[in-house]
Amino acid sequence: xxxxxxxDVEGLGRPPVSCLGACSAQATGVSRRVFLxxxxxxxxxxAGVQQSAEGEASLPAPLPKGAPLRVQxxxxxxxxxxxxxxxxxxxxxxxxxxxxxxEMSRIRAELxxxxxxxxxxxxxxxxxxxxxxxxxxxxxASSADVLLVFAYxxxxxxxxxxxxxxxxxxxxxxxRSGPVYLWYEIAHWRLLRKSEDTFAxxxxxxxxIVVDDYGELLWRL
Numbered sequence: 001x002x003x004x005x006x007x008d009v010e011g012l013g014r015p016p017v018s019c020l021g022a023c024s025a026q027a028t029g030v031s032r033r034v035f036l037x038x039x040x041x042x043x044x045x046x047a048g049v050q051q052s053a054e055g056e057a058s059l060p061a062p063l064p065k066g067a068p069l070r071v072q073x074x075x076x077x078x079x080x081x082x083x084x085x086x087x088x089x090x091x092x093x094x095x096x097x098x099x100x101x102x103e104m105s106r107i108r109a110e111l112x113x114x115x116x117x118x119x120x121x122x123x124x125x126x127x128x129x130x131x132x133x134x135x136x137x138x139x140x141a142s143s144a145d146v147l148l149v150f151a152y153x154x155x156x157x158x159x160x161x162x163x164x165x166x167x168x169x170x171x172x173x174x175x176r177s178g179p180v181y182l183w184y185e186i187a188h189w190r191l192l193r194k195s196e197d198t199f200a201x202x203x204x205x206x207x208x209i210v211v212d213d214y215g216e217l218l219w220r221l
Contacts, residue, residue: 068121069221072144073111074162075104076130076183078154091186092153093179104129106178107150114214122221130158140165146221148172151183159183159191163203170208170220177212184211 077100080090094100104127111124128139136158139147146168151159163169171191173184183191187209194200210217 065121068123069146070123070125070144071146071148071221072125072139072142072167073107073127073148073150074130074139075107075127075150075152076154076158076162077103077152078131090153090182091180092182093174094152099179103152103179110214114218118218130154130162133158136161140167142167146170148217148221151181151187152179153182156190160201160203163201168208169204170210170217171204172210172217173212175211 077094079095079097079100094103108127111127115122115124125142125144128135128142130136130139131154139162144167147162147165147170149159149162149169149171151171151173159171171183171187173181173187175181175184188206189195192199192201192204192206199205208220210220
């Protein structure tokens with residue numbers, strides 16, 4: 001027997017079905033499987049939003065910030081006097097008092113920028129100039145938590161006394177970020193190895209020396 005479907009559904013080519021949402025899917029040309037999958041995804045997304053909101057509401061208060069890290073920057077330097085018939089000047093890009101003053105201004109500006117971008121509280125004490133035993137002793141007596149030593153030039157003994165101060169030391173040297181520092185050339189074999197083949201400096205190692213990179217310096221602090 002041939003069944004004739006009512007005119008309003010005859011064009012669909014199949015008998016009418018109970019809808020509960022499926023009819024709207026058919027009307028838009030979306031398969032029932034795709035429609036149900038989309039509905040499930042939407043339900044899951046709403047549940048995720050609700051859980052996220054509940055999770056945010058239950059998050060503990062952020063931990064209070066601790067006391068600022070007090071950092072004593074120390075610029076170790078030396079200018080050389082010309083001597084006849086002998087080698088008199090070490091490596092380095094600073095040759096006059098004006099060069100020294102310009103470099104100290106550069107350091108102050110860079111440290112101010114570093115402190116402004118740090119994710120933890122930090123206080124830089126005034127930059128100390130070290131070019132004598134007395135100035136080394138004054139830097140060692142600083143109330144800072146850590147010594148940040150900009151090692152341009154000067155006696156190896158000065159750096160060793162700073163390292164032995166009982167405070168953590170970070171040694172910063174320049175290669176390409178400004179006038180090259182003498183201690184960039186010689187820190188490894190003179191300061192760390194004492195001109196020998198093995199490491200001999202008890203208070204510093206290669207991880208305490210930073211070349212040019214203030215991001216790396218901040219990570220060490």
